[in-house]
Amino acid sequence: MRKLLVLGSTGSVGHSTLDVAARHAERVAVVGLAAHHDVETLFGQIRRFRPPRVALADLGAAARLRAQLRVTGQPCEVLEGPDAVIALAAAADSDTVMSAIVGAAGLAPTRAAIGAGKRVLIANKEPLVMAGDLMMREAQAHRATIIPIDSEHNAIFQCLPEGYACGQAPRGVRRLVLTASGGPFREWSREQLAAVTPEQAVRHPNWAMGPKISVDSATLMNKGLELIEARALYRLSSEHLDVVIHPESIVHSLVEYVDGSLLAQLGQPDMRVPIAHALAWPERWGSGVDGLDLARLGQLRFAPPDVARFPCLGLARAALEAGGNLPNVLNAANEVAVGAFLEGRMGFMGIAAMVDQCCSDAAGADLGEPADIETVLDVDLWARRRCHDLLRGATHA
Secondary structure (H helix, E strand, C coil): CEEEEEECCCCHHHHHHHHHHHHCCCCEEEEEEEECCCHHHHHHHHHHHCCCEEEECCHHHHHHHHHHHHHHCCCCEEEECHHHHHHHHHCCCCCEEEECCCCHHHHHHHHHHHHCCCEEEECCCHHHHHHHHHHHHHHHHHCCEEEECCHHHHHHHHHCCCCCCCCCCCCCEEEEEEEECCCCCCCCCHHHHHCCCHHHHCCCCCCCCCHHHHHHHHHCHHHHHHHHHHHHHHCCCHHHEEEEECCCCCEEEEEEECCCCEEEEECCCCCHHHHHHHHHCCCCCCCCCCCCCHHHHCCCCCECCCCCCCHHHHHHHHHHHHCCCHHHHHHHHHHHHHHHHHCCCCCCCHHHHHHHHHHHHHHCCCCCCCCCHHHHHHHHHHHHHHHHHHHCCCCCC
């Protein structure tokens, strides 16, 4: 019986995780949930899954949830504050943790779950982008099992030899190929891209995702962050990591071996597939997703990415190759820039421009090396402050 804790339970990945868990109630017990402030959604999840404990990072939201639970008489302990989320991730009552908290807020809880030696299903990019080497060393030291949930990295994991563990360089592999849908604007000109609105950017053509990751998909930054994740997960350098545009989102990624073989994982664009795989691994469970009708699909298309129109992908690869703190700076700058775009404070093309400027400023700053989690968080804070300066029109670094 898996004892499951879902961090970020009220988001899209959290919903999909609980859907899969409900289909396997005889195999999965939901022992904890964590969210930021969505009281109504979390309250409904508590009533359905009856976890003994939940945590809300927002203190006011925790108070409102307690009040609702008192009215209904639903027994559930409500913890509050960011430290409570971290404590819940490390607690002994769960053995499997879905890490799906969006943004840098997911770093500390993910690290806590890894430090407790659990099976950690990583759906949020930030822990591996900000501190990938640290996370993989922690996993090895504490014998934690890391299984990626991103459809691309989960696809690669499925295509690697039986017995492979993340954090190792896979034998006999020449290249990993990440697929990208190209987002809603893959055929748009630079002039059209300059006029993109937030409402357009969050409408992904294939996947149901939150607003931030939808914008990342539209800029191709999502794929750039996945390149950085791949370096941490699979220990391959930049020249062995590629991206290809695949509009149908049916081939989720590919592994090329040194003998010329190319293995691909195909499936519907539905996050329940990688979630079911990771929950069941090394077994296979049903996900609730229909199989593919290949004859009906007819054709699958592939094309190289255009980094001139979508410069975020090139910026991410440059940060990957530079190493050190640059991936962390890139991630923080992108979060601030995407937030500003969604708030209507900058244009779509301004996202890449701000990330580029912040990374350039970081290259000339003395940010040290990402030797520990405190340094990682300090660099993240530096990058965010620099971006807010840029938003205000400041010129100092």
